[in-house]
Amino acid sequence: MGFEEVQIDQVKDYWDRRPCNIRHSTQPLGTRQYFDEVEARKYFVEPHIPIFAEFPHWSGKKVLEVGCGIGTDTVSFARHGALVTSVDLSVRSVxxxxxxxGVYGLEKQVRFYFANAEELSCYVPVEPYDLIYSFxxxxxxxxxxxxxxxxxxxTRPGTTIKVMVYHRRSWKVAWILLSEGRGKFWKLQELVAKNSEAQMGCPVTYTYTRREGRxxxxxxxxxxRDSQVNHIFAY
Structure with a gap:
């Protein structure tokens, strides 16, 4: 079965079972200590994110975040003064x-929506944003x-969109192909989906070359205007 045949509820159920980065802290879930530790670890293993996002640049600007997960980047945008609309398919993540x-007292700067991004305009009022961000x-x-x-x-004239997708020609994809697929490159799509995340069995994981992404x-x-390739440190 190709990825295009996967039902969106399968994707939702996967991320509801284990939201991204939820195990990045041993502190009690929901405490300030927990969220501080999750943020510190995320930006330690992915130091390119603050550079890519340019959080301070969006102070006073409207940001649409598509796929907020448990809100690490959401808080970073809001903390720097952005007005953030954050969307995710996973109810638990939102x-x-x-x-x-709420823990950081940023409620007035952020509004949340449970939404399937493929039907975004059915959930989120259509209005122009300064930045559309999807990492x-x-x-x-x-x-x-x-x-x-x-x-x-x-969008409107001048809107910036920042999108991160997985790079096919990466060390992780090569590792998956060799260790899990034993070189069976014709099964690459299936192998990457199964092994791309901390929780095995992600229903959909596309990968792109730089040219395909562009x-x-x-x-x-x-x-x-720009494309870059970065890597996540092992953790």
């Missing part, structure tokens, strides 16, 4: 992210192209 925003998300939905078409509705965006009317 509940934790909302709790997290490590659209490659986990059955139809990334549909998401990009939805995102266009939230072409994906350009096909949907976005002008690509």
């Amino acid at each position: 509940e934790i992210a909302r709790q997290r925003v 490590g998300v659209i490659h986990h939905t059955p139809h990334p192209e549909v998401v990009l078409e939805q995102l266009r509705q939230y 072409e994906l965006l350009e096909r949907h009317g976005f002008r690509v």
